[in-house]
Amino acid sequence: MQSTEANPAINPETGNVLPWNPGEKPLMLAPMQGLTNRALRELFTTWVRPDVVWTEFMRVNSQSEKKLLMPGDVRECAAEENGVPLVVQLIGHGRDALVAAARTAQKAGAVHINLNMGCPYGRMTSGLTGGGMLKRPELLEEIIPALREEIRGSFSVKIRAGYDDPRQIFTLLPLFERSKVDFLVLHPRTVRQAYEGFADHAVTAEVIRQTSIPVIANGDIRSAARGLELLEKTGAAGLMLGRGGIGEPMLFERLRGRACAEPDVAERRAMLHRYLSELLPLYARLFCGDMQVLGKIKGVVSNVEDHELERELKQLKRAKNLTAFRAAVADLAP
Numbered sequence: 001m002q003s004t005e006a007n008p009a010i011n012p013e014t015g016n017v018l019p020w021n022p023g024e025k026p027l028m029l030a031p032m033q034g035l036t037n038r039a040l041r042e043l044f045t046t047w048v049r050p051d052v053v054w055t056e057f058m059r060v061n062s063q064s065e066k067k068l069l070m071p072g073d074v075r076e077c078a079a080e081e082n083g084v085p086l087v088v089q090l091i092g093h094g095r096d097a098l099v100a101a102a103r104t105a106q107k108a109g110a111v112h113i114n115l116n117m118g119c120p121y122g123r124m125t126s127g128l129t130g131g132g133m134l135k136r137p138e139l140l141e142e143i144i145p146a147l148r149e150e151i152r153g154s155f156s157v158k159i160r161a162g163y164d165d166p167r168q169i170f171t172l173l174p175l176f177e178r179s180k181v182d183f184l185v186l187h188p189r190t191v192r193q194a195y196e197g198f199a200d201h202a203v204t205a206e207v208i209r210q211t212s213i214p215v216i217a218n219g220d221i222r223s224a225a226r227g228l229e230l231l232e233k234t235g236a237a238g239l240m241l242g243r244g245g246i247g248e249p250m251l252f253e254r255l256r257g258r259a260c261a262e263p264d265v266a267e268r269r270a271m272l273h274r275y276l277s278e279l280l281p282l283y284a285r286l287f288c289g290d291m292q293v294l295g296k297i298k299g300v301v302s303n304v305e306d307h308e309l310e311r312e313l314k315q316l317k318r319a320k321n322l323t324a325f326r327a328a329v330a331d332l333a334p
């Protein structure tokens with residue numbers, strides 16, 4: 001959904017730069033731990049070019065002032081990659097640690113910083129983090145304004161609909177508005193729900209009606225038709241693709257109307273061939289040793305949903321070593 005304008009949008013409420021162009025409904029590649037590493041992002045930013053890409057979450061270590069963020073994470077902090085805006089995502093707890101981590105990330109080059117308030121998997125550090133933050137909403141009253149004060153570029157929040165109540169989000173909107181959060185990414189499941197059931201985008205639509213903050217819709221977007229319907233029905237400011245985008249990168253282009261909305265099996269097979277052929281050398285450069293490369297690339301394959309390519313997908317998933325995996329990729333060649 002790219003516009004032709006080169007200047008980024010400015011949030012009129014905060015005067016902050018947003019990671020998309022004015023008039024654009026950005027299509028974002030979701031942050032996904034273990035998947036959206038810099039090799040995968042490189043492939044996406046040079047191939048289907050999401051309008052915005054995100055780092056995997058960076059853990060904030062509130063126990064050590066000197067090692068708030070891992071050195072490898074600090075090296076990833078940047079304003080953009082291959083000309084595509086990059087959002088740096090933090091996960092952690094404790095106002096002071098989060099603020100100091102945001103400062104470190106900015107010094108290292110980050111312009112767009114996001115707070116993870118959605119991860120459903122336990123305690124990522126020594127306190128309530130990610131979706132766990134929603135268990136103690138009173139703590140957010142000081143964390144969110146303090147982060148806003150520190151972050152000079154865009155400050156966004158990626159959030160579930162609630163911890164166990166899908167209407168909790170509505171109680172938090174006044175805080176986000178008061179604190180001048182630049183945009184929200186909403187995955188309308190509860191934290192307790194994890195990935196069960198479905199993303200209830202009626203909640204997305206209601207949030208959008210109730211707030212002036214731009215809301216990016218996220219959750220269960222696996223086809224161009226579904227994404228376009230969501231944009232139209234909810235009035236979302238943009239879309240974020242997670243599993244659907246990882247499983248089928250061309251979904252970005254299909255949503256833009258630049259690739260066939262319903263490709264036939266030959267086209268999907270050719271896409272998968274290109275995808276894995278191009279990802280293999282990038283993964284070989286980033287990861288150490290064949291087994292790690294194999295494990296990581298199988299993680300990508302597990303997001304591909306295609307009943308007509310079941311046999312080929314099984315072959316890829318069953319490969320015991322990289323040689324067998326490469327042979328299975330070669331079999332996909334048109």
Ligand SMILES: Cc1cc2nc3c(=O)[nH]c(=O)nc-3n(C[C@H](O)[C@H](O)[C@H](O)COP(=O)(O)O)c2cc1C
Nearest residue numbers: 030031032033056057187219220221241242243244
């Ligand atoms: C394997 C995996 C890793 C994820 N890692 C992150 C993460 O690092 N940060 C985050 O905010 N969300 C993370 N998520 C959530 C996704 O960004 C997204 O919100 C969720 O998958 C719903 O979108 P989807 O239905 O398009 O996949 C992860 C999800 C999965 C399945």
